[in-house]
Amino acid sequence: MQKPTPKNEEIILDPKRYIVSKTDEKGVITYGNDYFVEISGYKESELIGQPHNMIRHPDMPRVVFKLMWDRIQNGQPIMALVKNMAKDGRYYWVVTEFESKRDKLTNKIISYTAFRKAAPRDAIKAIEPVYAKLREIEAQSGMEGAQNYLLGFLEDKGLSYDEYINQLVGNKGLFKIFFAAMKKLFG
Numbered sequence: 065m066q067k068p069t070p071k072n073e074e075i076i077l078d079p080k081r082y083i084v085s086k087t088d089e090k091g092v093i094t095y096g097n098d099y100f101v102e103i104s105g106y107k108e109s110e111l112i113g114q115p116h117n118m119i120r121h122p123d124m125p126r127v128v129f130k131l132m133w134d135r136i137q138n139g140q141p142i143m144a145l146v147k148n149m150a151k152d153g154r155y156y157w158v159v160t161e162f163e164s165k166r167d168k169l170t171n172k173i174i175s176y177t178a179f180r181k182a183a184p185r186d187a188i189k190a191i192e193p194v195y196a197k198l199r200e201i202e203a204q205s206g207m208e209g210a211q212n213y214l215l216g217f218l219e220d221k222g223l224s225y226d227e228y229i230n231q232l233v234g235n236k237g238l239f240k241i242f243f244a245a246m247k248k249l250f251g
């Protein structure tokens with residue numbers, strides 16, 4: 065499917081609702097809840113069976129997804145701030161927790177789930193220049209340069225990636241509690 069042209073217009077999310085999607089082990093969408101479908105602007109049938117990068121916004125640095133995949137392929141969860149693009153080119157920001165699920169018998173990873181909620185305004189304000197810088201470095205010197213910049217940036221702050229994201233989204237771990245509850249429902 066043709067990718068939409070990004071529009072500089074934001075979709076304001078309902079802070080009470082959550083956006084959930086699941087993929088197979090390759091990142092192909094297998095499920096989306098009602099709000100995921102609604103906000104994406106696509107029909108459910110247009111989403112299922114497509115690679116999850118179909119809602120990727122070009123402002124998102126590749127290095128963020130690399131970090132995410134490295135983590136979930138190891139069976140560990142990760143929380144990230146993500147800017148996504150709807151079918152009409154508008155964008156929305158979400159705090160996203162990515163999780164993996166293993167087969168109980170073989171212990172192999174069989175699927176991934178993402179839980180998302182509206183991102184706090186100040187977290188978006190803080191991350192925008194960081195992502196813009198990472199995109200700039202990626203364009204100039206590729207993913208490795210961006211990864212080095214990100215590591216240096218975090219080292220300067222004395223924080224791990226997770227600590228940094230936790231600090232940005234704040235709420236005294238409320239997101240973590242929320243995502244844990246979601247996992248019980250959808251996991």
Ligand SMILES: Cc1cc2nc3c(=O)[nH]c(=O)nc-3n(C[C@H](O)[C@H](O)[C@H](O)COP(=O)(O)O)c2cc1C
Pocket residue numbers: 085086087091115116117118119120121124126129146148162163176177178
């Ligand atoms: C469960 C799950 C949910 C995902 N959700 C998103 C998402 O909301 N937005 C996004 O851009 N990528 C998402 N991805 C990552 C994409 O698969 C892809 O790695 C990313 O869009 C980068 O695209 P690229 O590999 O073509 O550069 C998700 C992956 C998984 C496993």
